[in-house]
Amino acid sequence: MTDTTRDRPAPADPAAGRPSPADAAPGRPATRPIDPAVYRRILRREQHSSRSGSAIVVLVVLTLAVGYVGVEAVYAALGRPALFFSPVDVLSTLSAAVDGGATGLVLAAGIAAALVGLLLLGLAVTAGRRGRHTVDDDRVAVVVDDRVIASSLARVARVSGRLSDQQVSAWVSRRQAQIDLTPTSGLTVDEQAVESAARAELEATAYRPALTARVRTTATGRLGA
Amino acid sequence: MTSSNRFANRLLLAVVGLVTLAVGAFLVIAALPGGGAVRDLLGPATTAVDDAVAATPIDAAGATGGSWLPLALALLCLLLVIVLVVAIGAHGHGRTDSVVVHDDPAGSIAVSSSFADTAITDALSGRRDVASVGVSAWTVRGRPALKVRVRLTAGSSPAPVVAAASDVVRGLDRALGETLPVLVEVAGASSGRGGAESRVA
Numbered sequence: 064m065t066d067t068t069r070d071r072p073a074p075a076d077p078a079a080g081r082p083s084p085a086d087a088a089p090g091r092p093a094t095r096p097i098d099p100a101v102y103r104r105i106l107r108r109e110q111h112s113s114r115s116g117s118a119i120v121v122l123v124v125l126t127l128a129v130g131y132v133g134v135e136a137v138y139a140a141l142g143r144p145a146l147f148f149s150p151v152d153v154l155s156t157l158s159a160a161v162d163g164g165a166t167g168l169v170l171a172a173g174i175a176a177a178l179v180g181l182l183l184l185g186l187a188v189t190a191g192r193r194g195r196h197t198v199d200d201d202r203v204a205v206v207v208d209d210r211v212i213a214s215s216l217a218r219v220a221r222v223s224g225r226l227s228d229q230q231v232s233a234w235v236s237r238r239q240a241q242i243d244l245t246p247t248s249g250l251t252v253d254e255q256a257v258e259s260a261a262r263a264e265l266e267a268t269a270y271r272p273a274l275t276a277r278v279r280t281t282a283t284g285r286l287g288a
Numbered sequence: 289m290t291s292s293n294r295f296a297n298r299l300l301l302a303v304v305g306l307v308t309l310a311v312g313a314f315l316v317i318a319a320l321p322g323g324g325a326v327r328d329l330l331g332p333a334t335t336a337v338d339d340a341v342a343a344t345p346i347d348a349a350g351a352t353g354g355s356w357l358p359l360a361l362a363l364l365c366l367l368l369v370i371v372l373v374v375a376i377g378a379h380g381h382g383r384t385d386s387v388v389v390h391d392d393p394a395g396s397i398a399v400s401s402s403f404a405d406t407a408i409t410d411a412l413s414g415r416r417d418v419a420s421v422g423v424s425a426w427t428v429r430g431r432p433a434l435k436v437r438v439r440l441t442a443g444s445s446p447a448p449v450v451a452a453a454s455d456v457v458r459g460l461d462r463a464l465g466e467t468l469p470v471l472v473e474v475a476g477a478s479s480g481r482g483g484a485e486s487r488v489a
Contacts, residue, residue, distance in 0.1 A: 096467065097467055097468075097469050098429075098469075100429075101428055101429055101431075101433070101469045102469060104428065104429070105289065105428060105433065105469065105471050106471075108289065108294070109289070109471065109473065111294075113290065113292050113294050113297060114294060114297040114298055114301060115290070115292045115294075115297055115379050115380065117297070117301055118296075118297035118300050118301060118379070119376055119379060121300060121301060121304050122300070122372050122375055122376045123376065125304070125372055126369055126372040126373060126376070129365050129368045129369055129372065130365065130369050132361070132365050133361070133362045133364075133365025133366055133369065134362075136358045136359070136361040136362035136365060137358070137359075137362045139358035139361075140354060140355075140356075140358035140359040140362060141354075142354050150358065150361055151337065151341055151355075151357070151358060152334075152337075154330055154333050154334040154337055155334045155337075155338075157318075157330060158327070158330035158331060158334060161318050161319060161327055161330070162327075166319040166320075167319075169315050169318065169319040170315070170316060170319040170320070172312075172315055173311075173312045173313070173314070173315025173316035173317075173318075173319060174312065174316060175312070176308050176309070176311050176312030176315065177308075177309050177312030177313055177316060178312070179305075179308050179312070180304075180305045180306065180307070180308035180309025180310070180311075180312055181305070181309060182305070183301045183302070183304055183305030183308065184301070184302060184305035184306065184309065185305075186298075186301050186305075187298045187299070187301035187302035187305060188298075188302070198446070198447070198450055200450060200451075200454050200472075201454065202454045202457055202458055202461075202470070203436075203450075203453060203454050203457050203470040203471065203472045204469070204470065204471045204472070205450050205453075205471075205472045205473075205474065206471065206472075206473050206474070207446045207450075207474040208473075208474060208475045208476055210475075210476040211440055211444075211446050211474050211475065211476050212446065214440075214442055214443050214444075214476060215443060215444060215445045215446060217443065218442075218443030218444075218445075219445075264445065267445070267447050268445075268446065268447040268450075
């Protein structure tokens with residue numbers, strides 16, 4: 064077996080996927096290689112919200128509502144007066160409210176229900192990204208919090224621009240890393256040095272999706288920073 | 289890495305959202321001045337419910353006078369509550385205790401996940417850029433997989449830690465004689481949840 068995996072630059076070849084561990088360590092007895100589909104599944108699930116929290120909230124609310132309707136149904140079946148409303152005459156109560164001038168209340172309830180419905184639909188449809196990037200590795204699947212990347216970029220910017228903690232802030236979105244510099248009043252900031260250092264830091268690790276660094280210096284400096 | 293059914297979660301949110309939205313839209317249209325056509329639906333529906341209640345007496349002789357429909361509704365609600373509680377309990381499973389299980393004729397060999405935990409934690413926690421390490425074992429597609437959660441100290445670069453973790457896992461492969469799927473999760477030191485707020489100083 065010719066060892067081509069060693070020479071291949073990992074960041075430049077997205078089609079390579081994850082080489083099997085047997086390729087990565089040719090000296091070892093090959094054990095059962097890891098199915099790339101398992102890593103794809105793990106990484107996909109780690110990068111998106113499971114929506115379990117929202118689903119559990121909805122389930123708990125539904126449980127309470129259904130349980131309450133059940134209690135009212137028992138009261139109605141026993142022929143006793145309803146606690147709050149009887150499930151048997153919900154519709155007549157509603158039509159009486161609509162006809163009898165309580166339209167404001169019905170309108171407010173309708174708007175509230177429609178808004179909750181839209182919110183739930185939005186939660187169901189949107190991707191729910193968790194603010195994480197993956198890094199290619201021969202052996203393990205990796206997710207890195209965007210906070211960690213931003214934090215390391217901020218440190219690099221501090222060191223390369225000779226700035227203090229308060230003068231640098233950084234954030235990382237899906238495809239972009241933004242570094243904001245606040246110069247000390249009367250002094251210039253070496254933006255070029257910061258930018259090349261941030262580029263070098265990002266290029267040292269093959270984040271997916273790829274990140275491009277942008278450095279911005281605020282127009283107004285700060286005294287004593 | 290829990291085994292929660294994510295499609296089911298989203299389906300539940302979509303269905304409940306659609307029903308809630310439909311009910312809300314119905315109420316809004318019925319309450320607005322132009323909703324006469326929708327309001328006219330309420331009358332026949334009300335009489336239909338009354339007729340159904342009148343046509344379903346518990347006692348055929350009509351002595352008690354009650355309908356069995358509310359009773360059926362109560363039973364339906366009880367059933368639904370049981371289903372909902374089971375659905376709530378179905379979330380968050382998938383952890384496992386053993387990372388390797390060999391069934392030999394002579395007996396069964398299991399390697400506990402705490403072995404992998406100790407090995408990886410000991411190897412990584414000495415590093416200066418690592419604040420803490422946590423290892424948990426999960427079942428992914430029927431096979432055990434490890435999740436290594438590494439918290440970095442503020443400002444550390446993630447790349448050297450990832451490389452070190454990869455080497456440690458290769459060492460674990462040699463010790464176990466089997467390659468496990470391993471997820472390395474690199475998180476910040478201070479954040480409780482991580483990922484939510486990415487702006488740092």
